[in-house]
Amino acid sequence: MIVLIDDEAAELRRIMAEGLLYPVFQPILDFRVRAILGYEALIRGPEDSPLHRPDQLFSVAARNDLTLDLEHACREASLRAFAAQRLPGRLFLNVTPGCLLDERLMNGHTRELLNELAIAPNRIVIELTENQKITDMPGILEALQHYRGRGFQFAIDDLGEGFANLRMWSELRPEFVKIDKHFINGIADDRIKFHFARAMQDLAEICNALLVAEGVERTEDFICVRDMGIACGQGYFIARPETHPIRQLAGQTVTALDQQSLLLSPLTGGPGKLPTARNLARLIEPVPMNASNVTVIARFEADPDLDVLPVVQGTQPVGMINRHSMIDRFARPFRKELFGRKSCELFMDHAPLVVDQYATIQELAMMLSVAPKHYLFDGFIVTAQGKYIGVGSSHDLMATITEMQISAARYANPLTQLPGNVPINEHVDRMLESGHPFIAAYIDIDNFKPYNDAFGYRRGDDVIHTLARLICEATDPQIDFVGHIGGDDFFVIFRSEDWELRCWQIISTFAQAMGNMLGVEERLRGGYMAENRRGELSFQALPTLSIGAVKVGPGDCESHREVAAAASAAKKQAKKRAKNPANEPLGGSLFVERRRIGSTDALQPVGRFLN
Template sequence: MLSTLIKKFRRFPYFSLDKRQWMKNVIRQEIEKGRNVVMFYVDIVKMTEVEQRYGDTSAKRVLHIFEGILPGVARQAFEIKGKILAIQKLWGDDFAIYVSFGGQVSDEDCRMLSIHFQELAERQLNRQVSFVNREDLRVHIGYATIAGHDIVREMYTSVKHAVHMAKYGITSEKYTHMTQFHKLLAEENVNMHFMPIIHLPDGQALGWEALARGPQNSPFATPATLFSYAEETDTVFRLEHICRKRALEQLRYLNPNEKLFINLDPRAIDDPFLLRGKVQSLLANYGLNPHNIVFEITERHAITNYAVFRKIIEEYRKKGYLIAVDDAGAGYSSLESITEIYPDFIKLDMSLIRNIDVDPIKQALLETFVSFAEKVNCKIIAEGIETERELETLMDVGVVYGQGYYLGKPDKGMAQVSGQAMNFLRYMQEKQRDGAKETIIVAPDMTEILAKTICVEKHVRVRRVHEIFEQNQRIESVVVLEEGRPIGLVMRFSLYQILGGQYGIALYYERPVSHIMNTNPLKASKNDRLDEVAKRAMARDAYHLYDVVIIVGEQNEYLGIVTVQNLLDKMASIKLEMASSANPLTGLPGNVQIERELNGRIKQREAQMVIYCDLDRFKWFNDRYGFEVGDQIIVRTANLLRDASRRFGSGNDFIGHIGGDDFILITAADHVDALVTYLIDSFSSYFTDIYEKCRMGDDVQLSMSMAGVDLGPGMFTSAEAVARRAADVKKWAKSYPGTVFVRDREREEQASVETAGGC
């Protein structure tokens, strides 16, 4: 039988898998001649069923007949346009036919040739094979082009490609789509859209998630169908590799404080393009660092080997990349992934967010996630926010970052938060500010904890910075200057992390420090409030959380640094001081904080006003009706001042309790009129119940004298000077009956005074 078969194949070689090298040379020679080589895969449909129903002997006879007709059918079908190079038996009833074409051969040409071969093969096979009560035998066929870049590899992948095509039938719509999908991969015809991830407290973009899209008006326009075809054809790694390349092309549009979120399937995580490619150089060219990239480990598929997976994740971390766990709460092994990966971000799946405003179970689960994230220094991102109510619930629970169609839809460019969502976020900011029980207390400015570190110019080599750290073990940071102004920062741990990579020293050691520095370090003015700087410092991502803060002067000149440790220590000291100096009755800051506040405000450039408030006839009420009533009056006055500040203040007001019945309120100059008017109009009504409870035929009523002192730039040099001026104006205010407000300039000009009598 073998000799007969060889004779039938006399016109072209017939070979097995051990002749791949020979086939490789044949294909290369054809491609070098400018010809196109296509591999056609064929097999008999349900050959296993034939064997099971009719026995092994009948199955072998069918295969023998098919092998016999194959050369003639191939010649008759394919030599219309091309030349057969070889027929290769792959396994069982599977064969590969390699055909060379002299000119361009299109998909439609290959498809028509395949249909012609299929019709001829099925006609001849069923003419020679017949079974009782069985339908005709069918033949599968598929094809794939061999480009010639890596012939041995393409011989293998082309078989896989063609098998997938053959599976669906050459004339089916699915077959057509499969052909289009492989063409999409070959041409890398994938577009990326970018969905904003928003910092909810201020509406600014933390970054954007890169989302893959196929060609418009094609079956692959949506990510679901695109990746579905990749799953079916076992090309997930190839598709994700293309998506990552396309996403990284947009790095040029990223600011140093923004991030690009890129999906990473666990099965495709070991990507040389990311770990050993030119991504680091690409980042350096755009003035970015690896921490500008966040890889989202998607949970579409479970991670099967965490030991290996952790090692690869650590490679990404050593490069400086950040890691997020995607689809948390959606199933598979969310919690296990979080505990194994230690992510910088946890992205909560939209199934947890949907209708969370009306689902107490989801709210309780979300609270647990938020609490957990705070304890492990990780950030929560809520996905799939689609309604205003969902967003409000998330913010009330404490979620800081979010994305979804309500905040902003995916777009080709780096879209910002939508106008509708921005208006709502502003409303939430006002609501949060109005709901604060205590006014903002300003801590000392940054000069109290200022320190120094070594500075270098931007052209200094990385080698020199490394030497500085080696020679100064107590130095943790080096500031990079340009003409005396800070433009970058290098932390010891980040430098060692970069140089400790596989190619770190070779790639960066002799390059200027500007290639590896953090180009967007946190900077603060010497007059900035310590508590505000502390908030900004702790809001940074985990990679930069413990970077020093650079302090600058009025001309942005370098003054020094403040470490996070010193910042937190000072804040703890201030809180202790506030607790000890606050008035125990009203809870308002006492004289120590008032003096510090005044001195801090004097240094500021904004137009402000100090309002000194003194209750009239308070001693009479206190002596007549006792300390209990007196305490009620003091507490009620403090609440009135808080209420006025919440309603009409600047949002940055300060309220202090000097002692007894004396209070101080500081607000922006343009808020004074509305605030004072409310105090005058509301004062009497705030004490109505006390009057009713205590009135015993007395006509004496409470009132309040308010003295306003302008705190414009350069007007005062100390808190004592402000206090003296306020006391002077207060005497003038007390000369008028009822609740009154007098400005210091009004006293000088003998101008009109606003008054309101008691009721």
């Protein structure tokens, strides 16, 4: 849209000169810890001006060679408003790649402004937009190295909107990547969008970047994005951009978050025993933000075991003070006289790691693994509905994880290291309690004992190892659960919509793998000669798979015992079909229980065999 103004360049210069630009801030939610990660600053012109909207502002700037001037003015307005409101967390600043080479960024002006506003560079995320083509990639890379060396982080915007930002991702290696809202709006109902986002997530894990889902506007999309494991979300469902944005999550967001996702490997010691941040919270009496530095020093001197002090404004945590950093600063000449009576806000970390009490141990561990190193020493602040309740330490977190891993190893299958009977039962019970529908699939190897007897247990173990690998490759590690009951029996809890296709994939790839384990003659004959149980030499068919699958809906079962019994019955039906000489299966059988568990309908077979 072209804005018609008598002298548009003069109007834009007037707006910048008179400081009439102002930002609105939109919160970015960190799903992992149920807290606001930071805010994206979005610029606005005067409401009564034709240049109110950002697209109008930047269109006029581009036509009049004022883009760098406008970006500089936007950056300063956003930083000053962010500091004036004392907003917590990180600030995401939109910057075009060419602006990184602006001498006003390179000559230290921004660093001086940050010092004036008491904003640490590690709280700033420079969000690169794809509004202009990069013509000097070596120069941009050199600029990124310069800024990263001073603590700044980077994000790229609108991933998926074009090929250029895919190149930016590979070249610039940003800490944050924002998925374009096109792929998020309706993702809960659109398999194509879901798989596109999943592919982006796989890339993010390889590149050690955090994904931010933009344009989250519906409850269903919010829950889908969270359950996919995407780190952060942004959109109207969480909060709209405001000049004075929310500091605590709104009711609808909290309600959606309370619909807890189901972890596949919770490392629990029993149902309902999954530790959370609340279990690690230790109450340390906080200091108010207006407390003096002398007061803080006195607290540390009075308690030698006190390593950190949380800082609050009312009941809301706003910072963290590290003991060693504080004492080291005040050990220098005249520091106590100069700063002793000033507010402790001067020396606190304005962006501490703040987590909700329901954040799981696994989420905390993942968060700390990619966080700046000082979080490992400072720990994290725990909140309940945005209010301070205590401080957790990394030491206690590591101790808890170690204890959980030891407990999990106790219940893992020793051959495949997959979850054994206890974690399988726990996961089924969690699924039943959640009310989520799922498919329980019992996988068994047919003709395994003769093969094991004929070729030895080492070759038999190879078959079981191979099947375990093929099952894991065919399932979605984000939502499907794979367990090893024991021997040649496996149990899978599917939540993937294409679970039936995945079952056939397991059957097919296992048949191919078994053929490759024997010679050409055995493969051509579909078996081998070996002694049977009576000691007679006879033909033995190659091991194949029988899979019995049961659909479990809300209210169908009360416990894992009912699910296990139903899946076992379906597996027996699959094995009966496989033994029918008329069928002569070459690969295996899949039998699906089509009736509701507990009904009197006849069993319904599916597909029947892979020939």
